[in-house]
Amino acid sequence: MISAVELSGVSKHFDDLVAVDDLTLDIGDGEFFSLLGPSGCGKTTTLRMIAGFEFPTMGSLRIHGEEMGLLPPNKRPVNTVFQSYALFPHMTIEQNVGFGLLMQKVGGSEISERVARALDMVQLSHRAEARPDQLSGGQRQRIALARALVNEPEVLLLDEPLGALDLKLRQSMQIELKDLQHRVGITFIYVTHDQQEALTMSDRIGVMKDGKLLQVDDPQALYEHPKSRFVADFIGEINLVRAKVVDGATIELVGGTMVRATTGLSSGLDVNIAIRPERLSLNELGEAPDGRNSIEGTVVRRVYHGDFFFYEFDTPAGVLEIKEENRPSLPRYDEGSRLVASWSPDATTVVQD
Amino acid sequence: MPTDVDQVDPAQTVVTPELERDAERAQARRGLLIAAPSWLYLTLFFAIPLVIVFVYSFASRSSTGLTVLENWNLHSYRRLFDPLVAEIAFRSFVLAVATTLICLIASYPLAYYMATRPPRYRNILIILVMIPFWSNFLVRTYAWRVLLGSDGPISQISQALGGEPIRILFTNTAVLIGLVYGFLPFMVLPLFAALDRMDWSLIEAGRDLYANGRRAFLKITLPLSMPGVIAGSILVFIPTLGAYVTPAILGGARTTLLGDYIVSQFLSARNQPFGSALSVAVMSIMLLATVIYFRRGARTL
Amino acid sequence: MSQGTLTTARAEGALASLSWLVFAFLYAPIVVLAVLSFNENNNVGIWTNFSFKWYGEMFQNAAVMNALKNSLIVAVVSTSVSTVLGTATAVALERFRFRGQRVYDGLVYLPIIIPDVTMAVMMLLFFAQAFRMISGLGPHLNFGLSTISLSHIAFSISFVAVVVRAKLGQLDPALDEAAADLYAGRWMAFRKVTLPLIAPAVAGGALLALTISLDDVVVTSFVAGPGSTTLPVYVFGLVRRGVTPLINAVSVVMLTASMVLVAISLVFQRDRGAKTSTAEE
Numbered sequence: 038m039i040s041a042v043e044l045s046g047v048s049k050h051f052d053d054l055v056a057v058d059d060l061t062l063d064i065g066d067g068e069f070f071s072l073l074g075p076s077g078c079g080k081t082t083t084l085r086m087i088a089g090f091e092f093p094t095m096g097s098l099r100i101h102g103e104e105m106g107l108l109p110p111n112k113r114p115v116n117t118v119f120q121s122y123a124l125f126p127h128m129t130i131e132q133n134v135g136f137g138l139l140m141q142k143v144g145g146s147e148i149s150e151r152v153a154r155a156l157d158m159v160q161l162s163h164r165a166e167a168r169p170d171q172l173s174g175g176q177r178q179r180i181a182l183a184r185a186l187v188n189e190p191e192v193l194l195l196d197e198p199l200g201a202l203d204l205k206l207r208q209s210m211q212i213e214l215k216d217l218q219h220r221v222g223i224t225f226i227y228v229t230h231d232q233q234e235a236l237t238m239s240d241r242i243g244v245m246k247d248g249k250l251l252q253v254d255d256p257q258a259l260y261e262h263p264k265s266r267f268v269a270d271f272i273g274e275i276n277l278v279r280a281k282v283v284d285g286a287t288i289e290l291v292g293g294t295m296v297r298a299t300t301g302l303s304s305g306l307d308v309n310i311a312i313r314p315e316r317l318s319l320n321e322l323g324e325a326p327d328g329r330n331s332i333e334g335t336v337v338r339r340v341y342h343g344d345f346f347f348y349e350f351d352t353p354a355g356v357l358e359i360k361e362e363n364r365p366s367l368p369r370y371d372e373g374s375r376l377v378a379s380w381s382p383d384a385t386t387v388v389q390d
Numbered sequence: 391m392p393t394d395v396d397q398v399d400p401a402q403t404v405v406t407p408e409l410e411r412d413a414e415r416a417q418a419r420r421g422l423l424i425a426a427p428s429w430l431y432l433t434l435f436f437a438i439p440l441v442i443v444f445v446y447s448f449a450s451r452s453s454t455g456l457t458v459l460e461n462w463n464l465h466s467y468r469r470l471f472d473p474l475v476a477e478i479a480f481r482s483f484v485l486a487v488a489t490t491l492i493c494l495i496a497s498y499p500l501a502y503y504m505a506t507r508p509p510r511y512r513n514i515l516i517i518l519v520m521i522p523f524w525s526n527f528l529v530r531t532y533a534w535r536v537l538l539g540s541d542g543p544i545s546q547i548s549q550a551l552g553g554e555p556i557r558i559l560f561t562n563t564a565v566l567i568g569l570v571y572g573f574l575p576f577m578v579l580p581l582f583a584a585l586d587r588m589d590w591s592l593i594e595a596g597r598d599l600y601a602n603g604r605r606a607f608l609k610i611t612l613p614l615s616m617p618g619v620i621a622g623s624i625l626v627f628i629p630t631l632g633a634y635v636t637p638a639i640l641g642g643a644r645t646t647l648l649g650d651y652i653v654s655q656f657l658s659a660r661n662q663p664f665g666s667a668l669s670v671a672v673m674s675i676m677l678l679a680t681v682i683y684f685r686r687g688a689r690t691l
Numbered sequence: 692m693s694q695g696t697l698t699t700a701r702a703e704g705a706l707a708s709l710s711w712l713v714f715a716f717l718y719a720p721i722v723v724l725a726v727l728s729f730n731e732n733n734n735v736g737i738w739t740n741f742s743f744k745w746y747g748e749m750f751q752n753a754a755v756m757n758a759l760k761n762s763l764i765v766a767v768v769s770t771s772v773s774t775v776l777g778t779a780t781a782v783a784l785e786r787f788r789f790r791g792q793r794v795y796d797g798l799v800y801l802p803i804i805i806p807d808v809t810m811a812v813m814m815l816l817f818f819a820q821a822f823r824m825i826s827g828l829g830p831h832l833n834f835g836l837s838t839i840s841l842s843h844i845a846f847s848i849s850f851v852a853v854v855v856r857a858k859l860g861q862l863d864p865a866l867d868e869a870a871a872d873l874y875a876g877r878w879m880a881f882r883k884v885t886l887p888l889i890a891p892a893v894a895g896g897a898l899l900a901l902t903i904s905l906d907d908v909v910v911t912s913f914v915a916g917p918g919s920t921t922l923p924v925y926v927f928g929l930v931r932r933g934v935t936p937l938i939n940a941v942s943v944v945m946l947t948a949s950m951v952l953v954a955i956s957l958v959f960q961r962d963r964g965a966k967t968s969t970a971e972e
Contacts (some may be wrong), residue, residue, distance in 0.1 A: 421787020541736030632806030
């Protein structure tokens with residue numbers, strides 16, 4: 038199968054700054070792929086190179102097997118949804134959506150037909166005559182989508198398209214976007230710094246840092262099995278504990294506690310173990326379930342969050358954050374209680390660096 | 391143009407640093423091409439004339455007063471220190487400083503008043519300042535010649551009230567009035583812009599802290615509006631220093647300023663090298679003032 | 692903004708009176724001039740009757756009409772050329788990076804800073820020198836409307852460029868990219884997206900160039916030739932000799948023309964405000 042977008046050895050230098058460093062990545066046809074990372078990590082530059090707004094300093098960039106090289110944006114089979122939406126303020130919504138078709142010299146009647154369909158798809162047919170500044174943020178966002186999708190691109194590029202919306206609208210738009218992608222079946226490449234957004238929407242996620250692609254995986258794998266300290270820390274909340282490999286199956290945490298974990302790493306190596314707060318559970322001393330790693334400690338703080346309790350648990354390995362569901366069947370522990378925290382060896386992710 | 395489906399665009403190859411540089415250069419060439427007409431124009435009709443003035447300022451004169459482009463010398467620059475020239479320069483400088491100060495003092499309350507009005511009302515006030523700003527400068531200066539004339543309205547009113555006829559036309563006072571009148575809008579607009587940009591909650595906070603309107607103004611409003619004060623002062627000072635039209639219409643024989651002195655070197659005295667040297671000197675002072683302004687401006691931003 | 696609480700009522704009152712005093716200072720001379728232009732008497736100082744006599748005389752006066760014609764020719768030529776060149780300058784400076792750009796940038800700003808007396812001297816010496824050199828080759832050129840227009844273009848380009856550049860700088864750069872992304876080539880992107888969005892600023896710059904051209908006395912009087920006097924230069928020559936009712940009438944016509952230009956520019960600005968509110972959000 039031909040990949041939708043195929044980058045190989047792509048780098049981008051701005052003078053002395055290496056914005057993207059030797060990036061190799063295959064994005065499958067029809068995939069919802071997210072590029073995730075903090076600002077300045079190179080994710081937007083990568084997207085802009087695919088769109089043709091920037092040319093790589095070196096490397097191969099193919100779209101549906103075709104080398105893009107120095108092809109300008111107007112000759113690439115991709116369309117972009119901009120963070121600022123970049124709707125043309127001097128045109129009506131209809132003219133905005135029809136602009137791409139007009140530039141491709143599509144016939145007038147076909148343009149109006151396709152524009153009508155695109156507006157219908159985003160449920161904004163009734164605003165066809167309006168100007169962008171008469172629309173709400175969410176409506177502009179949908180017009181930006183319609184304006185890109187009406188051209189039936191092979192790949193749709195989205196640059197933090199929900200960044201300007203408030204939380205509620207953002208959440209509903211996330212679902213709408215995912216639905217839309219299913220319906221149109223186009224490859225979506227989505228740039229975001231919001232890990233929650235990436236986890237909810239994507240088929241696969243590529244995490245970037247300092248111009249490098251650190252890990253590409255589906256959301257679950259990324260969350261459960263981060264391969265580096267950075268990825269573990271960037272995605273979701275996590276406890277990171279410094280540790281040393283004793284042998285292939287045993288690790289000694291800082292403070293001396295021995296835990297079991299599967300690792301192919303050689304003895305004596307300094308590592309970190311990463312445990313999600315919701316994978317930890319608290320029990321009375323001596324009541325930790327068999328077969329689980331455990332460590333004793335004291336509750337130093339309990340914070341009520343409605344659907345869960347959040348504990349700060351002081352142990353010889355440092356303060357662990359623990360999330361316990363708020364259910365009547367589960368006990369709640371007071372601050373100062375001596376308890377034991379336990380977790381399954383499967384949930385013990387070992388990361389280097 | 392028919393295109394072959396299988397034909398591969400020459401641009402469609404794996405990018406190398408050389409190709410990227412080529413693309414950047416092509417883009418730079420496009421920019422250069424767009425810049426070229428005005429670049430050429432300004433080189434030919436601005437930069438070269440500027441150089442010619444500079445060259446002429448070192449030239450010598452024939453016995454009949456014609457400029458001779460040989461025997462290069464510094465005579466013209468030496469003449470800048472003549473007592474007569476120094477007196478004219480000093481008078482121009484004093485007049486320019488006075489004009490700037492009076493404009494500043496008159497404009498500040500107005501700009502402050504404008505900035506503190508509700509938006510609708512404020513827009514009308516802006517238009518009221520804009521109209522004289524855009525109006526013909528010559529005509530506005532001429533209006534004062536009419537007003538200040540010995541049989542003009544002011545003089546007539548004075549006489550009707552039993553006073554003396556007003557005789558200030560062709561004096562430094564008349565020139566000063568004309569300059570203030572001419573350049574006042576150049577001070578109001580930047581001041582207003584600076585005050586309008588200001589975060590007024592700071593002054594409320596200042597009123598809380600100092601509990602005294604005057605101190606709040608001196609400690610907060612004035613410093614924050616400094617960029618506007620500087621911009622306005624430069625906009626008034628520079629053209630007044632080289633003013634020609636105003637002294638020519640409202641001034642007299644004993645009120646020669648740098649501007650009309652330079653003009654007279656070309657139109658009556660026929661001393662082009664000296665006129666050029668004067669121009670170079672005035673221009674240098676103005677460039678210096680502007681550079682200082684931009685340095686200061688950059689720091690206050 | 693609760694600015695009303697910032698100043699006491701007395702301070703507020705003083706501020707308002709001072710402000711209106713300044714406005715009175717700005718407008719009184721213009722109003723007096725306008726009133727006097729309708730005075731029938733030959734002597735400006737003695738009011739006799741309200742009349743349009745001097746306006747009639749003005750239109751009969753061949754010298755005034757010729758100067759007006761010259762002014763309009765120069766204004767139209769210099770405004771159109773400098774608007775095109777100035778807009779291109781703004782685009783080149785704001786949207787491209789090329790070698791020598793800083794020098795170019797400085798060259799564009801210099802004419803705004805340089806006093807008009809210096810500019811006048813520059814143009815006079817330049818054309819005189821150029822004509823001497825050309826006459827050595829044969830053709831004999833002279834000062835006239837062409838030298839005036841060339842000089843006006845030289846300082847107007849900069850004003851247009853500054854106004855248009857400010858507007859370009861405010862535009863969301865993603866708008867250009869969006870046009871390219873939607874299959875517009877460079878020229879189409881400029882024509883369909885950038886140009887309509889900067890149009891108010893281009894018009895504003897053109898109006899500024901027009902006003903400056905119609906205002907200029909100093910540079911024009913240096914580079915004008917026989918018979919090529921413009922209206923401001925002609926009026927200036929008369930004014931230096933004294934006040935006449937005819938100049939009053941001409942002055943009021945010139946003032947009215949500038950006010951019409953202000954009105955037009957305000958209409959453009961209002962339009963600009965309405966259209967760009969999204970781009971700046």
